[in-house]
Amino acid sequence: MQQPVKKNVRFYSRWFRRGAVSEAHGEYLERIRKREMLIVSYQVLIGLMFLVFWEVGARVGWIDPFITSQPSKVVDTIVGLFHSGKLWIHIWTTVWETTVGFILGTVGGSLIAVLLWWSKWVADILEPYIVILNSVPKVALGPVFIVWLGSGTPAILMMALSISVIVTVMMVFNGFNEVNPDTIKLMQSFGATRQQILTKVVLPATFPTMIAALKVNLGLSLVGTIVGEFLVSKEGLGYLIVYGGQVFNMSLVMASVIILCIVAALLYYAVTVLEKRLIHWK
Amino acid sequence: MDKVTLVGVYMTYVNKSGEIPALADVHLNVKAEEFVSLLGPSGCGKSTVLSLIAGMLRPTRGQILIDGEPVAGTSPKIGYMLQHDHLLEWRNIRHNVYLGLEVRGLADKEHCRHADELLIRYGLGGFMNRYPSELSGGMRQRAALARTLALEPEVVLLDEPFSALDYQTRLLLEEEVATILKQERKTVILVTHDIAEAIAMSDRIIVLSARPGTVKAEYTIKLSGKNDSPFAARQAPEFREYFREIWSVLEESHAAAR
Numbered sequence: 283m284q285q286p287v288k289k290n291v292r293f294y295s296r297w298f299r300r301g302a303v304s305e306a307h308g309e310y311l312e313r314i315r316k317r318e319m320l321i322v323s324y325q326v327l328i329g330l331m332f333l334v335f336w337e338v339g340a341r342v343g344w345i346d347p348f349i350t351s352q353p354s355k356v357v358d359t360i361v362g363l364f365h366s367g368k369l370w371i372h373i374w375t376t377v378w379e380t381t382v383g384f385i386l387g388t389v390g391g392s393l394i395a396v397l398l399w400w401s402k403w404v405a406d407i408l409e410p411y412i413v414i415l416n417s418v419p420k421v422a423l424g425p426v427f428i429v430w431l432g433s434g435t436p437a438i439l440m441m442a443l444s445i446s447v448i449v450t451v452m453m454v455f456n457g458f459n460e461v462n463p464d465t466i467k468l469m470q471s472f473g474a475t476r477q478q479i480l481t482k483v484v485l486p487a488t489f490p491t492m493i494a495a496l497k498v499n500l501g502l503s504l505v506g507t508i509v510g511e512f513l514v515s516k517e518g519l520g521y522l523i524v525y526g527g528q529v530f531n532m533s534l535v536m537a538s539v540i541i542l543c544i545v546a547a548l549l550y551y552a553v554t555v556l557e558k559r560l561i562h563w564k
Numbered sequence: 565m566d567k568v569t570l571v572g573v574y575m576t577y578v579n580k581s582g583e584i585p586a587l588a589d590v591h592l593n594v595k596a597e598e599f600v601s602l603l604g605p606s607g608c609g610k611s612t613v614l615s616l617i618a619g620m621l622r623p624t625r626g627q628i629l630i631d632g633e634p635v636a637g638t639s640p641k642i643g644y645m646l647q648h649d650h651l652l653e654w655r656n657i658r659h660n661v662y663l664g665l666e667v668r669g670l671a672d673k674e675h676c677r678h679a680d681e682l683l684i685r686y687g688l689g690g691f692m693n694r695y696p697s698e699l700s701g702g703m704r705q706r707a708a709l710a711r712t713l714a715l716e717p718e719v720v721l722l723d724e725p726f727s728a729l730d731y732q733t734r735l736l737l738e739e740e741v742a743t744i745l746k747q748e749r750k751t752v753i754l755v756t757h758d759i760a761e762a763i764a765m766s767d768r769i770i771v772l773s774a775r776p777g778t779v780k781a782e783y784t785i786k787l788s789g790k791n792d793s794p795f796a797a798r799q800a801p802e803f804r805e806y807f808r809e810i811w812s813v814l815e816e817s818h819a820a821a822r
Contacts, residue, residue, distance in 0.1 A: 464646055
């Protein structure tokens with residue numbers, strides 16, 4: 283006869299099963315917690331392997347560190363930037379240009395969407411132009427902005443703004459049109475004016491869409507800002523990348539790209555926190 | 565004098581491919597404090613009748629009178645309840661109930677207190693600060709009723725307000741709504757496709773024909789031992805008689821619609 287298997291033989295089982303209300307619940311918790319832990323482990327492992335391969339490869343000579351740089355040099359570069367006091371200036375420049383760009387893009391795009399919602403005439407007339415503007419690669423307009431606004435911050439902001447505004451118009455306007463027509467009918471039965479329908483139903487109902495637009499615009503504005511900095515600036519991460527490329531300092535390029543990744547992730551996280559705060563009813 | 569009167573009302577919708585006649589020569593009189601149901605096959609223009617009375621649509625031809633005066637746009641005398649509660653998910657229950665008051669510019673202390681009292685009376689006193697997503701379907705529809713009655717309308721239009729609920733909730737809510745509306749002495753026009761619901765709740769039933777809708781038959785409901793309780797009404801001996809008769813009339817319309 284087979285002996286019943288003794289449960290909790292492994293010392294870590296108890297930790298995995300913490301908070302369990304029954305044997306079955308404990309097994310379930312252990313299973314999903316182990317899975318979560320494995321996933322995180324693999325995620326970290328892939329990143330570490332990449333870094334190790336990069337560093338070792340550069341040292342042993344599998345890859346040419348002159349072209350690819352290497353993690354230790356990237357770290358040295360970041361530390362150097364930090365000690366020279368320039369690091370924060372570059373980060374700050376890119377962050378505020380991006381932030382201003384995506385906030386202007388979201389607010390401006392939403393305002394235009396309100397106009398289109400208000401007048402079906404205007405919406406129908408402008409529709410083909412919006413479609414065309416949406417399909418134009420806004421980056422191609424960079425030189426135009428530089429000629430019009432001078433080679434400086436205004437041109438960069440314009441890039442960040444233009445790349446996000448049309449997408450916002452389309453997203454938010456679609457959101458407006460998806461508001462349940464019967465909810466609007468209810469408002470009309472109260473004798474509501476168009477302005478009341480807008481402020482009491484349509485805008486708040488579309489608020490989550492606007493936050494979603496904010497998230498999309500964050501990425502787009504970052505592209506606009508970086509391209510703008512490539513073209514005209516003397517500060518910012520985009521400038522560092524282009525400068526590093528020109529003087530063949532790949533460590534500087536890689537360091538800037540990595541900082542850019544971190545900045546983008548932090549900005550995205552900030553918008554997510556904002557979203558949780560603002561959409562409290564879900 | 566009749567509370568609501570429709571005289572020779574025609575309604576025709578137009579679109580690119582042509583005209584769709586929705587109503588043809590509809591005559592209707594609803595007395596004050598009467599509970600009238602409109603029954604008919606789907607697409608027969610029942611809801612159109614309500615939209616016309618609410619002043620949200622203009623009839624193609626004919627006249628609609630409330631208290632003897634022609635309808636010109638929406639009126640504070642009319643309260644409209646739709647199939648779904650349409651509570652705004654970002655407002656808590658209390659502020660959802662204030663919505664109509666806000667729109668009408670009546671959100672003062674007195675009206676708001678009255679609205680709060682309605683919520684308490686309908687058993688939602690403990691849920692005033694909750695959000696709609698936290699409430700059951702029946703509770704949500706009761707909140708919608710409070711929102712309608714907070715505006716103190718004289719005529720309440722009900723557009724299939726129970727059809728999205730499960731059967732048990734539906735019976736309970738029918739009972740509550742009927743009681744409340746009788747107590748408040750409202751004139752009620754209910755649109756439904758549920759024959760039993762119409763018989764249980766109404767003083768009078770108007771059966772509409774298939775499109776274009778016109779009054780096909782009319783029944784004054786007299787049930788023994790009803791006492792304004794739809795639930796008791798379903799037990800009345802005459803209930804099945806009415807049901808059978810209305811069923812056969814509706815089946816004719818249904819066959820015609822196919």
